[in-house]
Amino acid sequence: MKKFFFIVITFILLVMAIATLPGCGQNRVVLNVFNWGDYIDRDLISKFEKETGIKVNYELYDTNESMLAKLETGGTYYDLIFPSDYVIEEMIAKGMLAKIDLSNIPNYQYIESRFKNLDYDPNNEYSVPYFWGTLGILYNTDMVTETVNSWDILWDEKYSGKILMLDSMRDTIGVALKKLGYSVNSTNTKEIEEAKNLLIQQKPIINGYYVDEIVDMMINGDAALALTWSGSAMDIYWQGIDNIQYAVPKEGANLWFDCMAIPANSQHKKEAEMFINFMLDPEHAYQNTESVGYATPNRAALELLKESSPEVVEMEAYYPSEEVLQRCEVFVDLGSVKEFYNLTWTQILAD
Amino acid sequence: MKNKSKYLAYPYVIWMAIFIVIPLVLVLYYSFTSGNIHDPGSLKFSVESYGKFFDSLYLNIIIKSFWLAFLSTVLCLLFGYPVAFIISRAKMKHRGLLLLFFLVPIWMNFLLRTYAWMAILSPNGFLNRVLEMIGLPTLAIMPGQKAVVLGMVYNFLPFMVLPIYTVLAKIDKNVLEAAMDLGANGLITFVRVILPQTIPGIVSGVTMVFMPAVSTFVISRLLGGGKELLIGNLIEQQFTVHRDWHFGSALSIILMVMILISMAVMSKVDAGNEQGGAALW
Incomplete structure (x- = not known):
């Protein structure tokens, strides 16, 4: 019986090998x-x-x-x-x-x-x-009842432990710059320092920095608010989930x-x-x-x-409507300031 | 015959040269140069990358990495030793099965197991839902250092248990009986007879847990929510985000040297117990 199986398996493997040739x-x-x-x-x-x-x-x-x-x-x-x-x-x-x-x-x-x-x-x-698309805030309407129209909500201690940020240097630093009223392409080291301090100050109340995990965590109810790209919201929409919405804050965001x-x-x-x-x-x-x-x-x-x-x-x-697009900025290559951004990003993550 | 068998080692030597020695030399070379990595002509000797490291920012990261790895190793030893002891004292026919239970999880990919812990520990995850159901307060473990240490202990525990088990299983039952006959009670037998003989197992277990724990970047990223930057993450970022190969290489060399030093210290401990039996693994 055993021998028979070996012959059958050998034969199948042989046929498969020839078929792929x-x-x-x-x-x-x-x-x-x-x-x-x-x-x-x-x-x-x-x-x-x-x-x-x-x-x-x-x-x-x-x-x-x-x-x-x-x-x-x-x-x-x-x-x-x-x-x-x-x-x-x-x-x-x-x-x-x-x-x-x-x-x-x-x-x-x-x-x-x-x-x-x-x-x-x-x-x-x-x-x-x-x-x-754009960069914006994904929010769970069961947990967030107020209107989401400003980046300030990501710094609101009411949602402590329920905020997700992006593990993406330009996006996360860009949001802090926008909240302060600066350009997402700022090359002014003083402005970037301010953005850094703002993110370090925010760190204790956020859940963490993620990329691919964000959609699943939002659907699972692990978080109330998340910084993410517009397509994630559409992904959730096409899955038929209606308690998660997306907004582009009034301070403006990144258009990409x-x-x-x-x-x-x-x-x-x-x-x-x-x-x-x-x-x-x-x-x-x-x-x-x-x-x-x-x-x-x-x-x-x-x-x-x-x-x-x-x-x-x-x-x-x-x-996004024309009115939203007016508020948004496209990223430009930072050239030599990139090093400073890199250092800033490490300082934020290591703090 | 003797001469011929030597040739059998050649494939291994070539393998070592291509996949271990050359890459290490490259890492060393990049760590001591600066310039554009894609234009070999522009590379100049420099210790700039090593100088950069002596900044409190990076020193703190390395202290944190060693501390968490140390903590996980100690926990692994505390949990692992009794487990190895119980398995080695089990009846022969049960031992295989007990070991199998312990090994089956490692057959699954390590990344999948860490993702599974995310699903269990996350704020609205399995653990908290169960706690809620039975009316207990929920826990905020993940993300955080506690979750990272838990992930390390879970993933590396088998590497502690196996070497200790191997040594324990080799201890001659007659020696234990002799100790008892000469009037030692259970505790004294353990402390003065069993423990000294298992030190080589403990040493290899500690090394095998400590090394992956100190350099991990996946566990800290997934269970630490990206907020717990360890030396492994720092090195990974130099290559994938910041594109600074020189600094990444220098960090790798520094980590390697520090691990070598800790291993040298460990082997000193081992040397004092030569009679304990052959080294493992």
């Missing part, structure tokens, strides 16, 4: 995509593979800084990355991005004009907008754009451009924005979303 022989082009976690509808990747015959190797990162750290080390082979505004600026300056040939991307026409020619890439040479870009050392630039074009197709961009939850810069996809779920386009978390 033809895949090796064909020499298919492999496109290496490096993206944030939970930031694409995976069905679209399969569809792209099926339509083009290109194999997609998909890898993940969690912050702009860790992506940059990995790319800077060298020896990477990524063909497509999804950096944010201020990082694009830094990467262009360091010659880390390849120029994108827009004539290969006819679907670029669907990008709303207000997402073109932005400061971080003034001539649209290196990046194509993917998603955009995540883009598709091609690293300078990419071996498959043409295929990467095909992928960008594929993602910009109105149907695909619509499917993606609905699945991921972040706002699309694609005009035609937005029209489709307006037809299928008009209430979503009305939501501040998905599509």
Whole structure:
């Protein structure tokens, strides 16, 4: 009996091994995509593979800084990355991005004009907008009954132990700067010191600094308030939970754009451009924005979303009004002041 | 035959060279240079990174890391020794099963187990819900140092129990009987006969718990809510956030030297008990 099983198992393994062999022989082009976690509808990747015959190797990162750290080390082979505004600026300056040939991307026409020619890439040479959104406060309406319209609430001792901050240097320091009435891009060391003291003063009453854990902790009722990006709110909304809301404080916040870009050392630039074009197709961009939850810069996809779920386009978390956008600032690369921010961030965490 | 068997060690030597010696040399090199890491030509000798370390900011982080690791090691020893003792005194046929119960959790990934503790200890987590249900006040353990120490003790306890168990199991029953016959009571037998013989096990247990505890960054990040910055987190941040390889390397070397010193001290303790039996692991 035992012998019989061994023969069967050996046979199955042999068949499996042979079945996978033809895949090796064909020499298919492999496109290496490096993206944030939970930031694409995976069905679209399969569809792209099926339509083009290109194999997609998909890898993940969690912050702009860790992506940059990995790319800077060298020896990477990524063909497509999804950096944010201020990082694009830094990467262009360091010659880390390849120029994108827009004539290969006819679907670029669907990008709303207000997402073109932005400061971080003034001539649209290196990046194509993917998603955009704001930074704001997520709050549980069962625990927070007052109106949430100011960053001050994150310093309110009433919510001691029930506040989550972002384990992301620029965002968390940016909020303290905004609360003090300064710019999120402040390079004035006195202002940054003030922001630091404000965050150290806040530390005893917060639960902690997190990134990926925030949504789960909010849903679980572990916290009342959380600093986070707009898409997290939409993620919660699509899960059908209605006691968690999102607000962008009156002092203003960060407005951000995540883009598709091609690293300078990419071996498959043409295929990467095909992928960008594929993602910009109105149907695909619509499917993606609905699945991921972040706002699309694609005009035609937005029209489709307006037809299928008009209430979503009305939501501040998905599509902030012009009035909200007026209050927001886009991050810029800090250049040499970055070191000072790094030190400040360590001092805050170590205190 | 003797000469041929020597060749069998070559793959291991090559392995050591590629994955241990070369990386260590690189870490040492980066720690003593400054400049742009991606342009090897621009690197210059410098002790700047080591100088940076002598700032109360970083010294406090290292003191805290050693203190928490020390605390976890002591707790592991206090909990681990009795457990090892009980298992080694159990009937032969039960021993395997008892050890298995102790080892099964380590088969699961360490990260998953730490996430599980988050779900148990979080403000609205399993523990607090149970406490609420039976009408007791809730606890605010996580995030905080208590949760970090708990996570360390939980994760590293098997590394304390196993070496001590191995030594205990090797103690000859006749020796214990002889002690009893010569008039020693249970306590004296333990203190004067059993304990001295288990010191090598304790030493390797302490080293194996202390080293991962002092350099951990995952436990402190998850259970400390990112508020408890330890030396491990500081090193990780130099590479993933701040992109300062020189300082990150210098910190790693400093940590390594401090661990080596503590191990040297431990082996001094061990040397005084040569008769205790072979070293473990």
